[in-house]
Amino acid sequence: MEHLDPTHLLDAKPVAQLLTTADYVQLLHPIAAIGKPTIMTSVAGMRMHSRIYRTYEAPWIAECCVDTAAYITLNRFHGPRRDRRLAALNALYLDLDVDLAPRALASDPAAWAQAFTRDVEHRGLPAPSFVNFTGRGLAAIWLINDLPPRARRRWSAAQKALIGLYRSHGADPRCCDTARVFRIPGSINLKSGRTVEILGGSLQRHSFEDLADRIYIASGRPTRRELQARKRQKASSWKGGSRRSRLSPGQRFVAIQEDLERLLDAWGGRVPVGHRNTWLHLWATCLTHQENPGDVDARTHAMASIATPGSPPTKWVPSPSMPRKGQRFPEADHRCRTAAIIMPAPHLPTCSASRTRWRVRSACGRSSP
Numbered sequence: 001m002e003h004l005d006p007t008h009l010l011d012a013k014p015v016a017q018l019l020t021t022a023d024y025v026q027l028l029h030p031i032a033a034i035g036k037p038t039i040m041t042s043v044a045g046m047r048m049h050s051r052i053y054r055t056y057e058a059p060w061i062a063e064c065c066v067d068t069a070a071y072i073t074l075n076r077f078h079g080p081r082r083d084r085r086l087a088a089l090n091a092l093y094l095d096l097d098v099d100l101a102p103r104a105l106a107s108d109p110a111a112w113a114q115a116f117t118r119d120v121e122h123r124g125l126p127a128p129s130f131v132n133f134t135g136r137g138l139a140a141i142w143l144i145n146d147l148p149p150r151a152r153r154r155w156s157a158a159q160k161a162l163i164g165l166y167r168s169h170g171a172d173p174r175c176c177d178t179a180r181v182f183r184i185p186g187s188i189n190l191k192s193g194r195t196v197e198i199l200g201g202s203l204q205r206h207s208f209e210d211l212a213d214r215i216y217i218a219s220g221r222p223t224r225r226e227l228q229a230r231k232r233q234k235a236s237s238w239k240g241g242s243r244r245s246r247l248s249p250g251q252r253f254v255a256i257q258e259d260l261e262r263l264l265d266a267w268g269g270r271v272p273v274g275h276r277n278t279w280l281h282l283w284a285t286c287l288t289h290q291e292n293p294g295d296v297d298a299r300t301h302a303m304a305s306i307a308t309p310g311s312p313p314t315k316w317v318p319s320p321s322m323p324r325k326g327q328r329f330p331e332a333d334h335r336c337r338t339a340a341i342i343m344p345a346p347h348l349p350t351c352s353a354s355r356t357r358w359r360v361r362s363a364c365g366r367s368s369p
Contacts, residue, residue: 016130016201021066021186022059024130027143027203028072028090031056034146035076035087040181042069042190052079062184069190071181074141081179089147089155089178091129092162092211094171096138101170109133113199116140116169123165123218126211130201132182135189137170139182143205151208152178154224158212161219250291257286264307276308283307 019027029037037058040050053061055076062072073081074091096116098106105112113131116138120127129143147155156176163171183189183196213223222230247255260283264271271279284300287293304311 016198016203019185019198019203020063021184022063024185024198025059025062025072027129028074028141029055029058029076033076033088033090035078037076038073038081038181039065039184040071041065050081052077063186065184066186066188068188070184070187072184073179073181075178075180077179081181083152083178086149086152086178089144089149089151089208091144092142092155092159092215093175093180093182094138094140094162094166094169095134095175095180095182096140096166096170097172098137098170100167100172101137102168106137106170109138110199113138116166117200119166119169125214125218126204126206127202129204129206131199132185133194133197133199134183135192135194135196138199141182141201142211144208144211145205147208154212155208158208158215161212161215161221165215165218249289253286253289257283257290260286269306270309271307276311280304280308280311 025037033055036052036054038050038052039058039061040048043049058072062070074093075089076087077085078087079085096112101112105115113133117127117131120140126142128140130139130141132139132141155178159176163173163176165171167173185196185198187196188194189196209224213225216223260279264279280300280303283303284296287296287299293299
């Protein structure tokens with residue numbers, strides 16, 4: 001039995017380099033996939049010709065375009081390559097521009113591709129499905145299981161995070177649109193005169209959720225699952241009743257009464273003329289909605305003697321129709337229960353001639369009508 005000599009493998013090429021143009025396009029856009037790719041070719045080196053093909057037509061059409069500049073969409077569309085006509089999101093990708101990359105890397109495409117692949121592995125990301133030499137720069141493509149158009153926001157966030165990771169390697173920040181086209185392997189880059197080649201790649205498709213989570217982890221950002229957990233935790237904390245909007249009606253009116261008394265303190269203990277009737281009316285209304293208001297009339301008279309001395313009692317004394325607990329106050333219900341009442345503050349000694357406005361919290365937490 002003849003043993004295998006390890007030196008026989010030294011000249012072995014990666015499987016990706018053995019792919020034909022048709023094989024590449026068929027892996028990129030499987031025959032049973034949803035939507036259609038667009039192939040663009042250069043006509044006489046002057047203008048671009050764009051045409052939509054079915055997935056079973058695209059591989060052999062691409063084979064016929066290798067003698068000129070040719071491009072293909074990485075995502076598929078229902079008709080022209082417009083975002084609103086998107087049929088399926090098919091890949092995440094990077095366009096590593098030679099003009100944006102460090103010169104030490106850009107001078108040798110093979111070394112550049114190896115350095116990039118090592119960095120991808122070091123960051124914990126899966127190997128790209130394809131790493132192509134575009135004639136001047138590199139193109140890295142991660143094929144993903146098809147995503148519907150409604151997931152474009154999630155796709156766009158992962159795409160931008162991926163670009164941010166590799167700006168130091170020359171990643172083009174503009175390469176974040178769904179209609180992006182990449183050069184077809186075997187075609188010619190007319191700017192450099194060099195042939196587009198596949199340098200390597202795993203040829204595998206990835207789960208978008210797993211790939212996106214790895215990108216976010218490498219970027220130091222929370223994953224989608226972690227964000228959802230934070231939202232659930234925040235929602236559960238609100239349900240605990242810590243927010244003011246979760247207070248009982250009686251507690252809300254206690255809070256409003258406390259604000260009214262703070263406003264009285266800011267006025268120096270006396271309600272200014274022009275606001276006395278309104279202030280007492282609201283303060284008394286708050287009493288009637290509390291759990292244990294006591295003698296509302298006596299408490300209102302006592303507060304009036306302090307806050308509005310000299311005010312005629314007939315203007316503010318509660319009438320026999322003043323509601324008690326569980327009833328409504330017809331005169332002040334709209335103003336106190338649904339409105340945020342604004343009153344001017346007095347001249348304070350610490351503020352000299354400055355003025356501010358004091359907003360009394362709404363009983364129901366709603367804005368002014």
